[in-house]
Amino acid sequence: xxxGTARRAPTVRNSRRPNHKMETTMKTIFAIAGNTFKxxxxxxxxxxxxxxxxxxxxxxxxxxxxxxxxxxxxMNDFGLATMSISGLLLAVFVGSAMLGKEISGRxxxxxxxxxxxxxxxxxxxxxxxYFTLLLNFAIMSFFFAISLKLxxxxxxxxxxxxxxxxxxxxxxxxxxxxxxSVLSSPTLASIFTIGFYIGGHFNDLTGMESLTKGxxxxxxxxxxxxxxxxxxxxxNVRSAVVFNESIPSGYMVSAIAYGAIFILIPLILAGIFFxxxxx
Amino acid sequence: MITLENVSKIYNxxxxxxxxxxxxxxxxxxxxxxxxxxxGPNGAGKTTSIKMILGLVQPSTGKVTLMGExxxxxxxxxKISYVSEQPYFYEHLTAEETLKFLCEMKDIPKGDRTSxxxxxxxxxxxxxxxxxxxxxxxxxxxxxLNMAQALLGKPExxxxxxxxxxxxxxxxxxxxxxxxxxxxxxxxxxxxTHIIDDIENLCDRVVVLSKGKLKYQGDIQKLIDQSSxxxxxxxxxxxxxxxxxxxSTDCKVTTAPxxxxxxxxxxxxxxxxSKITEAKILPISIMPIRSSLEEVLYDPKEPQEER
Numbered sequence: 001x002x003x004g005t006a007r008r009a010p011t012v013r014n015s016r017r018p019n020h021k022m023e024t025t026m027k028t029i030f031a032i033a034g035n036t037f038k039x040x041x042x043x044x045x046x047x048x049x050x051x052x053x054x055x056x057x058x059x060x061x062x063x064x065x066x067x068x069x070x071x072x073x074x075m076n077d078f079g080l081a082t083m084s085i086s087g088l089l090l091a092v093f094v095g096s097a098m099l100g101k102e103i104s105g106r107x108x109x110x111x112x113x114x115x116x117x118x119x120x121x122x123x124x125x126x127x128x129x130y131f132t133l134l135l136n137f138a139i140m141s142f143f144f145a146i147s148l149k150l151x152x153x154x155x156x157x158x159x160x161x162x163x164x165x166x167x168x169x170x171x172x173x174x175x176x177x178x179x180x181s182v183l184s185s186p187t188l189a190s191i192f193t194i195g196f197y198i199g200g201h202f203n204d205l206t207g208m209e210s211l212t213k214g215x216x217x218x219x220x221x222x223x224x225x226x227x228x229x230x231x232x233x234x235x236n237v238r239s240a241v242v243f244n245e246s247i248p249s250g251y252m253v254s255a256i257a258y259g260a261i262f263i264l265i266p267l268i269l270a271g272i273f274f275x276x277x278x279x
Numbered sequence: 280m281i282t283l284e285n286v287s288k289i290y291n292x293x294x295x296x297x298x299x300x301x302x303x304x305x306x307x308x309x310x311x312x313x314x315x316x317x318x319g320p321n322g323a324g325k326t327t328s329i330k331m332i333l334g335l336v337q338p339s340t341g342k343v344t345l346m347g348e349x350x351x352x353x354x355x356x357x358k359i360s361y362v363s364e365q366p367y368f369y370e371h372l373t374a375e376e377t378l379k380f381l382c383e384m385k386d387i388p389k390g391d392r393t394s395x396x397x398x399x400x401x402x403x404x405x406x407x408x409x410x411x412x413x414x415x416x417x418x419x420x421x422x423x424l425n426m427a428q429a430l431l432g433k434p435e436x437x438x439x440x441x442x443x444x445x446x447x448x449x450x451x452x453x454x455x456x457x458x459x460x461x462x463x464x465x466x467x468x469x470x471x472t473h474i475i476d477d478i479e480n481l482c483d484r485v486v487v488l489s490k491g492k493l494k495y496q497g498d499i500q501k502l503i504d505q506s507s508x509x510x511x512x513x514x515x516x517x518x519x520x521x522x523x524x525x526x527s528t529d530c531k532v533t534t535a536p537x538x539x540x541x542x543x544x545x546x547x548x549x550x551x552x553s554k555i556t557e558a559k560i561l562p563i564s565i566m567p568i569r570s571s572l573e574e575v576l577y578d579p580k581e582p583q584e585e586r
Binding site for chain 1: 333360363367368369372383386
């Protein structure tokens with residue numbers, strides 16, 4: 001034991017320079033993101049991939065008796081739908097629990113008592129989980145490509161476009177689940193986020209004139225849902241992939257921009273509420 | 280370093296129950312240097328106050344400043360560290376990974392991180408467990424890691440909430456040594472505790488809280504002095520006869536079987552004390568009678584509530 005050695009402890013850096021401030025911001029956010037990523041990986045949340053891989057490959061083999069066209073169509077439809085659901089479940093449950101777990105387990109104190117604004121924690125968590133989703137998506141896409149190959153189909157640019165939009169949608173879901181987790185418990189946040197997902201996919205329906213007009217009690221509620229929630233169907237181009245219809249690049253750009261806005265809004269709101277939240 | 284001005288914290292409970300006032304109109308300040316103990320029974324509002332100082336909890340009313348900055352702002356936390364009562368760590372990380380992550384949070388330059396981690400692990404005697412996952416640590420070891428993370432960088436102030444709970448005697452001794460080292464290095468320590476022994480042996484000053492309100496703030500020695508119950512003189516039988524102590528009405532006199540007489544005067548302004556001084560008598564012993572620190576800090580007449 002050699003306590004009390006005369007080594008000098010380093011001081012924290014001077015954060016007055018604007019460049020340094022930006023650098024520090026990025027560093028802390030990515031450190032939190034890295035830690036979150038590590039945590040999700042070590043908690044084995046990616047086990048769902050094995051299930052996905054098993055189902056999709058089994059399916060591609062069992063469709064052997066169908067014609068090539070039908071086989072590829074079913075594989076496209078089923079594969080993209082399964083990836084969407086798998087990603088959704090991860091985004092909802094990991095996203096909702098991530099912050100709640102930190103707060104209830106008090107590990108948030110490790111970060112919240114350090115000289116960083118609280119929004120760094122939120123953004124770091126978001127990036128960390130989003131990166132986990134990306135990895136999940138990448139591996140699932142690999143298995144999807146194998147199963148397509150087994151069905152004598154192939155991965156096209158349309159698949160990449162569809163997967164990109166699915167990934168953007170997951171970003172919206174994840175940001176929303178983080179927003180709800182700032183305001184409520186993980187369980188409630190999961191329920192609200194699933195409600196948001198369902199409402200977002202029925203946005204076209206809730207906006208229908210025949211439903212929002214009239215004296216029904218439900219009508220104003222539907223109108224409100226239609227106004228607040230984003231239209232998540234913008235990110236669903238599965239039918240275009242299934243029927244081999246090209247997706248215009250203009251559509252892609254506007255859908256990605258639309259998604260970016262609905263990622264930023266819940267994140268900014270979550271940041272505002274989180275700043276004042278008692279931990 | 281720490282200033283609380285008319286701070287209150289009211290927790291709004293569930294619909295049926297009344298709001299709970301954890302801290303009521305609390306004002307105190309902690310000056311730089313030395314060790315200040317934050318004392319009070321369970322439910323006195325110590326943890327809530329510490330959380331408000333750290334910006335983890337917003338006060339309902341009043342103002343909290345830390346190093347001249349509003350509590351809660353990152354600038355206020357620039358040069359402080361915190362040791363929580365329970366160690367809270369990421370179980371998936373090793374001790375070294377945890378400290379590396381916290382070095383990044385504290386913006387310690389990359390080149391200094393390894394030596395800094397070596398230094399703090401050595402200080403808490405955990406160097407041999409640096410590669411072990413935190414989940415394999417005992418509570419005492421986790422608390423030592425908790426202290427290690429607080430020592431990272433060069434904090435000017437360390438705030439601790441019951442840091443010695445869950446430590447074995449060796450761990451407690453180690454922490455006391457660290458406290459003394461911190462005092463010598465000019466680092467201010469503000470820590471909450473129940474343990475009288477720690478208050479007496481470590482603290483220069485105390486802030487005493489009771490039921491969310493300030494009871495005492497200041498020098499620990501002054502507090503002990505204020506607790507004087509009087510002076511006890513032990514006299515020989517002859518001295519007692521010479522002074523006619525049995526005739527005194529403002530003293531408590533008892534005679535021991537060996538003939539020595541014990542006289543207890545409530546203050547030095549007493550006729551018997553004057554007689555002793557005038558007669559230039561040297562008693563067998565003179566002893567101040569004081570309440571114990573426990574009696575002073577935890578007044579048994581004051582009912583304590585658990586919150």
